[in-house]
Amino acid sequence: MQHTPRRTVSVLTGAVLALGLLAGCGDESRDAGDRPSTPASTPSAADTTTDATTEPTSGPTDDGMGEGAAVPVYYVGDTPGGDRLYREFTRVTGVERLVGAAAAVTQGDPVDPDYRTLWPGGRFTAVTLEADAIVVEVPEESWLEQGRLDRAQAKLAVQQLVYTLQGVVGKRLPVRVQYDGRPASTLLGVTVGAGLKATPELEVLAFVNITEPAEGTGVSDRFVAEGRASSFEATVIWEMQDSAGTVVLEGFAQAEGYMDKLYPWRTEVDASSLPPGDYTFVARTDDPSDGEGPGPTVDTKRITVQ
Template structure:
């Protein structure tokens, strides 16, 4: 998913700044210990500028109304992969809005900073999103949201998982998501059955196998920087390259993730760019492809960076 350098875009509905985090986590049903997107620490800053200090979303927050101190929230978006559409994670701020409200608005109206990401949701907002002791309750404003509309079955199911992963990551708990319309329980959401509550699907069924957390899209980097993310790659091998504005590879290397096969695992590597001229480049991290392209090729995540 390489792409040319592009201006930074912001979340139109939230006016929040994108934040990159060093703690790499997930929120799939297959990995209970990974449901702590909301437990990382960071503080407000420019896109791609890692900082530390403020605590992210409080799992006890009632997201139905009101304002709150800005919180870091994980938002999942759809992107292309060799396996078809999958979910990629990007961080933003709640910007004084209750975290669950901000998370829901980002899913339906968000403008991801990475131009490779998108949301398939119909435009609009939930009436409310609240957390109880047993569930995350979302109330839809439009009856049409109960049906798939123009979405095919696969994309509707992925859009529902996009919401589930985002909301669960925001509170740091694997609570099921239940749906209401006009104050009453709804049987479907985007045509997907809500019976028993919506739960997170296994990571390898819905997440992209490669996701870069740092550097974030549009990051300005010094002579060296730490890149990190999470991946499920053959033998845990994570390859990376840096391309110039012409698409020429100017640096390359690899690192090893903490694991592979069953879910996405954290990876990190320090990269020296002191040999590069100042300017715009593209950082690309990719999974290993032992099939030599026969399996569709590696999964990639790309981030535009600016070398000082």
């Protein structure tokens, strides 16, 4: 009987993990499983094991599981509908990509100050890529319990991990959990079942996300802005604000679609009329309710026009 080899990535004592924002990194090549969050309900227990509508793809410099590569990491941010997931590309060195991505979820420090993680810190003991699943080994039994998180937070934290690891491997593989070498039935109090799956994008992801320009980067007076969104009639509204918060430039971009998931959007920004200096680039969803609804979802990046 022929066995499919497993690839186990363990977190070794003293391993170096360097996590940093990958500036100027484009969207994943094929609308990976990174999606918007509707200002609707918090994911239910059933949602946690619902297949997402599309498969993810790995990052723009992917070589499978290599070191020193870009990884998409999902963090939590505020939206009018409550906490949802935003994606930030990160480069890992010194460890393989699955390990680096998992560590970024549990203890990473996002570059964007608007993002955060719900995880309590620490690292998984191991991450294993198998033919039909991604397997994570928790270091302590307490990781299996809900702990200080409420139910909604625990479910979203689990989705942070699922979306991140699936984005790294480029497949919608279920995530299985082990403790002390044995299958575990829960993670942060969330039922694992046959494996944790990605909740549909519109239930957990923020409706707009900026990929470029990246937080804290310098841009020329003509630059490309892009990301992913699900906005009314596929319209993504953007603006640039100066250090006082005054809008000094504005426009809109057209995404490739909307309603069922997040779609790529892209626009060229002509900032040649602005003096060099620090600005905030803002992208938001269109608000057809004219202020009567919960309001638009927003993502921001601090940039320097050179």
